[in-house]
Amino acid sequence: MTDLAVSTYWEAFKKTHPQAGDKYLAWSFGNTAEQADELLALVLAGKKTATSSLYQLYRWTNEPIPQVGDFNIILDGHQQPSCIIQTSQIDVVPYAEVSAEHATLEGEGDLSLDYWHEKHWPFFSEEAKAANFRFSERDPIVCERFVLLAR
Template sequence: MVKMITAEELFKKIQAEQALVLVDVRAEDKYNQFHIEANTVKDINVPKTEIFMLEDDVENVLPQLPKNGEMIITCTTGNSATKCANILSGRDYDVTVLEGGITAWKEYISKESIERVWEEFKSTHPDAPEQYVAWSFGNSKQMADELASLVVEGTKTATSSNYTLYELENEPLPMVGLHNIILDGNGIAVAVVENIAVKVVPFNEVTEEHAYLEGEGDRSLRYWQEVHETFFTNELKEVNRDFHHEIPVVCETFKLVYKN
């Protein structure tokens, strides 16, 4: 029976600065996009195909794997890591599998960072409300990272979203006073902002001032229109709706009240 470790247990070991060896068996491109990093962690990428070959070739060895000491094996969800761990344990390696893999790890560290940042914010803002929302910008890691950085820098103090999606999903609109925890592309909390103005206007009535406050590109209205027409068109296509220049847009203005 292969030993398992949860994301929370691994996080606590890293926080305690324990020396650990992690073997990530995902493909190199996935590994390069994201992997677990810490000062006391030695993280090794050995694609699972290399470990699978050990089953049929008893003479084959993987010199990059330490023979002494525990290795924590991880993959995307834990399934491939479990198979690799079974093979390696048959070669007398001391192995443990990260339960749920990188997916579980990301979920845990995101949740932990959100709760920690909110508690830190509340410690200096005792009148802060109990409720907040946590989210990231855009639809990609790169966009989330770039726009979150603009918020932390103080450049971005506004955002806009597609009113139609709120309507279709029966979601309440953001309101003045709402506190938002901004996440980066890995789901890590980087800032808290508070809404100071919310209004719904047609796409073609979004102002130059609002475009400037969004802080993106050259901060012009033309840039805002070009980028958001593409973004909203793609969103609407997914719900079988068409873009037009009078679609309602939710325009939020906010202030940065805490950064991590």
């Protein structure tokens, strides 16, 4: 990712959304270039309107927990800006209590809660393991809904 590409993308967005200000984050979905591209494609197709993250990750990285109204530039697998989303809802719930509705809104696989668990348990477990932490069903998950604002 080049900072110039991201800031240029943001400045172009602000021309049509002057209320956006100067605060945004730039990131990609998943933990591989392939995942970033696959999940981005779901967002661009309108199938993915939610995501989830391990609450503890924000503590470990000293990053702020997403807030309603946040702007995010979503990067593709090559770390190039591809779209802008805005957070519309945040719920923090234990992993075991993530809802079937949320799983469907994530837009992945067969849209079921079973599929969500099948993919997210290893993902969150690996993130936790990297921080010398053991992931459990009681650990909080940040369930974030968003709207696609620009491509």
